[in-house]
Amino acid sequence: MKHNFRYFSHEGVRNMFSHGFMSFAAIGITVACLVIMGTFTLVAYNANENLKDLQRENAILAFVDDGLNDEEAMSLQSELEKLPNVLECTFVSRQEARDRYVEQYDEDELYSDLDPEIFRHRYVIRIVDLDEMRQTVTALQEVEGIAKIRADENISNGFLTVRNIAGVISLTLIAILLIVSVFIISNTIKLTTFDRKDDIAIMKMVGATDAFIRWPFVYEGLLLGLISAVAAFGLQWLLYGAIAQGIANSDTLQLLRVVAFERIWIVVAAAFLVVGMVVGVGGSLTAIRRFLRV
């Protein structure tokens, strides 16, 4: 085996060009499969990143019962912090709440003489996992001294739904498209092996081992997979950039944060290369199996 790598790679390239159209078709379909898989995975990834942002930025407001005095209101903090899924709990007094409200209106005179008594003491609560927001809200409601809860469940539920759907779709697509890609590459290499079945029989007759016969076809599959991965990566980059630009330019969608491709390109490239190689080698091994029985 040690002397033959030049021969294997030369034969692998030759095989690929001997069925140029089929090789082109196999690369095209594998690229399409990789880009579809990549797109759904990136949608799921971005939805998850937005969820994390939401977790960081979006807080639940727990309003304290008016009947409680300042000390009693402040004493609720330790009880709230003990609740599951509560990451951070900050007390905001009536006065602070009033000041923040007035601040929002640039110290507009209309609001400048607002009485702090019309505001309630409140707690700003950040949670660990948005998935469990509903349970956390229920637990907060059950705390004695908490009169009302305000939580933007709709927004978080929207992100959760997008993330979960994209996650399920990407997993399903990865499974289906991997099989499709292996099948297509396998069929392309089957054409080469069929074309070269006499060569294979001759090689077996002169004492070639199965590994020796298999290697050029493995190289062919590997090359098809690698070329597909590189092309898919380029296409994914362009597509991602275009979508990110589209979101940035959209009035309604610009609130979404799209992770810069520069931050994730290494992972995307590595994933495409690994999937490309697995699909290529898997396809070639599937194709050659039958022809080795001589």
Next chain:
Amino acid sequence: MIRLKDVVKTYENGTDALRGVSFSIEDGEFAFLVGPSGSGKSTIIKLLTGEVVPTSGRVIVNGFSMSRIDEWQIPYMRRTIGVIFQDFRLIPGKTVYDNLALAMYAVDASRREIQRRIPYVLELVGLDGKAQRYPGELSGGEQQRVAIARALVNNPSTIVADEPTGNLDPGRSLEIMTLLERINALGTTVVVVTHEKGLVNHFDKRVIMIEDGLVVGDGVGSYEVKE
């Protein structure tokens, strides 16, 4: 050395190809294996090359027991024999040199060994200067010489030729057989399967006659004598 002892081969469709064949061919010997079509000659070749296994009996080829050989050992057994076919079985898209190089690559030879060995073998079979020709550019006799060169290139101890002159005219057939005789004189065991009486009679070699899956004659002399 080749040794067959009470070899029976029955194919899955029920055909009894061999019904108890026994003979030995010593190292360095030249033997013709003759018989009519369907007599079992091809089955003997397939047994020698490991394409089929005997139903019963023992087949020993250059130290390998073909009835007990492991699948992984078959390539190594095949490296001890060079096989020549009636239809040459050259790869048309490769030059003479590359056809021979493929056989050497298959046994893990280095480029240097290949570059040294191929010109020597081509000279031995009378094809020096034709290394860069494609099989389609050569005559039938020359193509069979390439096939012989390919069988020889890995320096096997035995050459098995299955009807090597079946596609050639009498003049070229005699040349090929003379070449095989020369190769035998260099120490290689040669087994030639043929049904060409004229050729067999021309060479005073051992003749093993097969008929109906049995050995019906074995001795030095001509085809007619055995019949």
